[in-house]
Amino acid sequence: MTLKLGVPSKGRLMEKTFDWFGARGIQLQRTGSEREYAGRVDGIANVSLILLSAGEIPRELAAGRVHLGVTGTDLVQEKLAHWDQVVEPLEELDFGHADLVIAVPKAWIDVDTLDDLDGAAAAFRAQHGFRMRIATKYHRLVREFLRTHGVADYAIVDSQGATEGTVANETAELIADITSSGETLRANHLKILSDGLILRSQATLWQSRAAELDPEDEKTLDALRAMLF
Numbered sequence: 001m002t003l004k005l006g007v008p009s010k011g012r013l014m015e016k017t018f019d020w021f022g023a024r025g026i027q028l029q030r031t032g033s034e035r036e037y038a039g040r041v042d043g044i045a046n047v048s049l050i051l052l053s054a055g056e057i058p059r060e061l062a063a064g065r066v067h068l069g070v071t072g073t074d075l076v077q078e079k080l081a082h083w084d085q086v087v088e089p090l091e092e093l094d095f096g097h098a099d100l101v102i103a104v105p106k107a108w109i110d111v112d113t114l115d116d117l118d119g120a121a122a123a124f125r126a127q128h129g130f131r132m133r134i135a136t137k138y139h140r141l142v143r144e145f146l147r148t149h150g151v152a153d154y155a156i157v158d159s160q161g162a163t164e165g166t167v168a169n170e171t172a173e174l175i176a177d178i179t180s181s182g183e184t185l186r187a188n189h190l191k192i193l194s195d196g197l198i199l200r201s202q203a204t205l206w207q208s209r210a211a212e213l214d215p216e217d218e219k220t221l222d223a224l225r226a227m228l229f
């Protein structure tokens with residue numbers, strides 16, 4: 001058997017993951033044509049590279065189809081109920097830093113906290129006859145966070161990208177999304193609630209608790225750990 005390592009197939013996360021492993025003597029690379037999702041691993045035997053969407057890596061880890069995987073804390077906690085029972089964080093990689101936050105229009109000058117939002121939500125429903133809409137792809141994390149903080153009068157609207165644009169487009173009143181430099185929020189005239197930080201995320205190397213390891217895989221994992229940590 002080979003030890004399967006799931007890595008994001010494109011973009012910043014893929015490049016930084018390749019750099020991180022490369023700095024520790026393990027070369028990961030995409031092979032074949034620019035559009036082919038095939039890869040190879042040099043510097044250690046019996047490890048295979050599985051290129052996947054960052055958002056699918058949590059599910060593959062939980063199902064045991066990859067033994068190790070790199071993806072953000074946000075995606076693991078969003079996609080996996082009881083994530084700590086199915087995956088184990090091995091190492092935070094110190095890149096892919098992003099905060100998952102609740103942001104409202106800057107023009108809402110009386111809304112700066114979750115408490116203010118709760119009040120505004122009740123007033124909004126009374127005035128419009130429907131619940132205030134929050135655009136996000138982080139349904140689970142947003143619901144949990146708002147439940148914990150006593151905000152109930154809202155509806156989630158699914159948004160898988162360009163979430164900050166939904167307010168101007170009038171498909172949502174506020175958003176929950178990740179922010180890094182804050183530029184996208186600023187450009188879309190949104191402000192973060194002062195107590196609206198849901199989660200601090202970064203790219204992390206995870207081990208599946210579900211994937212089976214034969215004795216040879218155990219040896220490969222020991223060799224890998226010795227090189228990485």
Ligand SMILES: Nc1ncnc2c1ncn2[C@@H]1O[C@H](COP(=O)(O)OP(=O)(O)OP(=O)(O)O)[C@@H](O)[C@H]1O
Pocket residue numbers: 011013052053054055056071072073074075096097098178179180181201202203
């Ligand atoms: N601007 C950013 N700065 C830092 N990290 C980010 C940024 N945007 C996204 N991330 C992180 O990168 C990871 C992947 O994000 P996202 O799901 O948006 O990627 P994607 O390229 O759209 O992936 P997919 O292939 O699943 O569509 C997440 O863990 C996220 O927190």
Ligand SMILES: O=P(O)(O)OC[C@H]1O[C@H](OP(=O)(O)OP(=O)(O)O)[C@H](O)[C@@H]1O
Pocket residue numbers: 160161162163164177178179180181182183184185
């Ligand atoms: O705070 P900033 O530095 O502006 O970064 C935050 C933005 O980066 C991500 O979007 P991405 O570019 O991955 O596109 P997406 O909207 O398709 O997810 C994220 O969804 C935010 O929109």
